Amino acid sequence: MPLEDDTFITSFLLAAEPPPSQKRKLKQHMCRQTIFKLHIMLCCFAMMAVTGAITSNADDRRSYPWQVELNHWKSVKGSRSPEQLRSYLVRYPDGTFAALARALLQKIEPQEVTVMPHAPSLAKRPVRDAMPGAIESWVTGAERLAQSGFSELTAKRIGLITNHTALLRLDDRDPRVTTHLVDVLHQAKNVNLTAIFVPEHGFRGTVEAGKSVRSKTDDKTGLPIRSLYGKTRKPTRRMLSNIDLLVFDIQDIGVRFYTYISTMGLAMQAAAEAGIPFHVLDRPNPLGGEYVSGFMLEPNERSFVGQFEIPIAHGMTIGELALLIKGEQLLPNLSTLNLTVGQMQGWQRSMRWPPNQPWNPTSPNINTFDAALLYPGTGLFEATAINEGRGTQIPFTVVGAEWISHKAVIPRLNQLGLPGVEFEATKYVPKSIKSMAALPRLMGRRLNGIKIVITDYDKVQPVELGVALLSELRREARRRGGKRLFSKPAWLARMAGTRRLYKQLSQGRSGSQIAASWRDEVAKFNKVRARYLLYK
Structure with a gap:
């Protein structure tokens, strides 16, 4: 099917009901496209028959899964129920209509990130208006x-x-x-x-x-x-x-x-x-x-x-x-x-x-100072199979996947005592957002997320936080039957600057053990950089 036809049909399905004056034109367009496609299909089948391509029932049997998928899609495509659309995506995550199903989900589901009822108390969070240092x-x-x-x-x-x-x-x-x-x-x-x-x-x-x-x-x-x-x-x-x-x-x-x-x-x-x-x-x-x-x-x-x-x-x-x-x-x-x-x-x-100072987004997904502060660590999730908060209005302050267990992971993360942060359970659905993320990872899926709550801006150590989070989620992935964590190991090496991070995570090293492995090289760098510092 030509690309422009896909685009037309997708926009037609997602659009509101057209006015009566346009219905006739839409029907005529669809009829012309249908006749054209039927003509092409008949020509293809004729050519296959001449060349002996259709010779046995084996091909009919191979086409059967496609017919099952098509019937499933027909049964849910007109639904306004997120559960029915997700049922298709669960069964056919890379199916013919997967992108369209996620687009329909985006249209009918709310975008907000939902904080779970058992989240830590908000009383510990800093009051932005009271922060010093304008x-x-x-x-x-x-x-x-x-x-x-x-x-x-x-x-x-x-x-x-x-x-x-x-x-x-x-x-x-x-x-x-x-x-x-x-x-x-x-x-x-x-x-x-x-x-x-x-x-x-x-x-x-x-x-x-x-x-x-x-x-x-x-x-x-x-x-x-x-x-x-x-x-x-x-x-x-x-x-x-x-x-x-x-x-x-x-x-x-x-x-x-x-x-x-x-x-x-x-x-x-x-x-x-x-x-x-x-x-x-x-x-x-x-x-x-x-x-x-x-x-x-x-x-x-x-x-x-x-x-x-x-x-x-x-x-x-x-x-x-x-x-x-x-x-x-x-x-x-x-x-x-x-x-x-x-x-x-x-x-x-x-x-x-200063957290109370308005932040001019330095790029579409560094839209808050919280995102900028956490990005050195959560930015590493760009190389994983986990959503890094793209497709929400709070990128890099939340990560999520369908297989994460809040009950198992959130207490372990908070027990680490990482300075300046706490972790909350959330649920969210990544959406397509213009300029920020046209196709965010795991778009349209309802994810079990981990929200990073900053309690002390001066104490946050974002790189250590990022590797600790990677280490705990690698542990959770194995506990859940070997769920895929790293989708792009080579890209992780590019961002980390070394293949050692992937190797250490694969070996089951903790976040603190990984952080200890770079301290000597950072100490050497500090001696070099001291010659170029302009401010005290």
Whole structure:
């Protein structure tokens, strides 16, 4: 069946009842399609008969399971009962109509995550409005540059690597009022902004993870927007032909497998090769500047989700990391790069992002600070057969699968005493959400989930939490008869930076044992990174 026919039928089944004026057209279209398909089927059967393909009853017997599946689907497709649609998915999880069944489930089931009645008391949760440390206590590199009148950019053709996170607070009366750096630069009479370069997720931050970003023209300024997450991930010589200075301003989240730092590194390399200076406008690491944890990247696991030999959580600002990348030659051809950093004012290493401060989503699924804080650990679930919260409004703060036993797993997790968190039982159904997750893992299935509740933001150790959760769920998978936990072992190695994590989990190591195995390499890294730190 042609793709466009599938699309038409799917939209027809999911749509509301059409108005009478359209029913005749729909019926005519369906009749034409049916006649066309019958004609094709008759031709195919005629050809098979001529060639002797239909020679025995064996083929009839082989077609029998398909007829059973078709009859089952016909019996449930018009139902408004989630249970009947799930009965088809349980029997035919990869069936011909599985995607359509999940889409129908999405339409008729609620999206909210349901917290189970026996969840821990909410009294222990932090009150966000009472949290200390407002973001107004520091000034970003971009804000300081604006305060100087952009003197460093005068008489230069500027290429800006940025996205939606490059916001400036320039209103002293109300720090909640923000302006985008592109708008400020475009209006500055002494600045010649010639091109915008954008990373994964695009200029607006709305492109789904892993999807190519297109180059285009900015409607507001008329400037060219050049994609660094499409045909190329490194600026070409042609892209840099009319640029005197490359400026980088993107809010990162301090995690090695978050791709904005890979974009920065490749742009630094391109600038060095073209003889163009590179200027980083520094921003806070939301995880703070003291938390460093996780396996170091091994050279064999290098990829765009892991370009640099650093731990999963590196504890550096984007500017400090740029200095480390150049200073330690973590990419070739950086020795001649003219690199400068526009430093922040007032930021300290002990500062994590204040939970009472509004969070500007850095990407579609890092839509809250809770997600950013937990992502270094729960992000590893992207390589498993377990849903990592995509398809909900709380990604990376919940994980789930149909086979998880709340009664067995939740008490074990809480007994671990992991700092700053508690675990609650939940049930949820991953849905297709535009920009966030078109096809989330286990979409349309009702999952037994584990909700991570943050009780103390300063004490959370997200990488240790993630491996502890993986270890406990690996134990649960074996207890439940060998349920599949790892769907992409090679991808787990890419994200962890090593194959040791998969090996240790397969051996039944606990989360604390796994965390102990990376402490020596993190200690060595801390000695190296100390040379590049800009803040106390």
